[in-house]
Amino acid sequence: MAEKISFPVDTPSGPRTATVVYERLGGGEPMVLLHGIGHHLQVWDPVVGLLAAEHDVVAVDLPGFGLSPGLPGGITYDLKGVIPVLGALFEALGLDRPHVVGNSLGGLIALELGHRKLVRSVTALSPAGFWTPGERLWAYAVLRALRTGAERLPEPTVARLARTAAGRAALVGAIYARPGRRSPDALVAETRALREATGFEATLAAGRSLLYAHDVLDVPVTIAWGTRDRLLPRRQGVRAKKLIPGARLVRLPGCGHVPMNDDPALVARVALDTAR
Incomplete structure (x- = not known):
């Protein structure tokens, strides 16, 4: 707990x-x-x-x-x-x-x-x-795309996608090699956490020259x-x-x-x- x-x-x-x-x-x-x-x-x-x-x-x-x-x-x-x-x-x-x-x-x-x-x-x-520098730009582009998707997709849509293999791959295939092993409930919670992460932008900004x-x-x-x-x-x-x-x-x-x-x-x- x-x-x-x-x-x-x-x-x-x-x-x-x-x-x-x-x-x-x-x-x-x-x-x-x-x-x-x-x-x-x-x-x-x-x-x-x-x-x-x-x-x-x-x-x-x-x-x-x-x-x-x-x-x-x-x-x-x-x-x-x-x-x-x-x-x-x-x-x-x-x-x-x-x-x-x-x-x-x-x-x-x-x-x-x-x-x-x-x-x-x-x-x-x-x-x-x-x-x-190029690898950092790639990683930032992927992370921003994941964040944008989390912000724009309504939670019922995320839940529906998380119930299918293709949907799980679309949601988290960039970070999991085996997205099918993540439960639908876990993926919904992860998407919500990404959407609501107040430290996301400040953390990205801090890493630009890291x-x-x-x-x-x-x-x-x-x-x-x-x-x-x-x-x-x-x-x-x-x-x-x-x-x-x-x-x-x-x-x-x-x-x-x-x-x-x-x-x-x-x-x-x-x-x-x-x-x-």
Whole structure:
């Protein structure tokens, strides 16, 4: 069941109060799950139970996404703004350097948390930030098209499309290699989350000039990429490995950009192996 927590965040202009919605399950060493742009914490549903068998799992709606309100005034949606918010969230939830698993935007954030030594291990699934200018433009065009579709399609139409294989492919084929494995109700909820994401535009704007440029030292890192990722081509994983040479680079056969739904068992195994 989703819970909400409000907590103080220190900023140069003084403390601010951030609010985050999360779900928590399991026991053991803490593990935090971070979704991609426009998504919500329920995107982790296929793997949460597998991870919770060994970990205290906290799936988060990032600020401005899902049911979490936007960031308070004075805090930006770039890494400089978001990382202190998550650090404060960890403290508020009593999470002592959790393992972190992130997808896309969440993968980028996970790597930065690792760079700053705020986590025990990092599993980054198709992380953003390793693109060429042309690849970034392509990804932004796809994301904007998905957002426009979510805004313009009435929810009954989305529900009708989600009940057919062709409709599911049209709705989310750009990010899932196997959209038929996502339930109609989940796709309706995802479309609603994308439509209502107050942090979408600010997050896109913050990433326009972003190229990830840090090594991640003294923290176990796995970078995993789906072989059928249509949003961020898997060659970006090779660039990530060159920048973070100590990382383990893993292929996710048959998986798209959001692999948790395409192959839950494989994604869970990769994350658990990294945490171990």
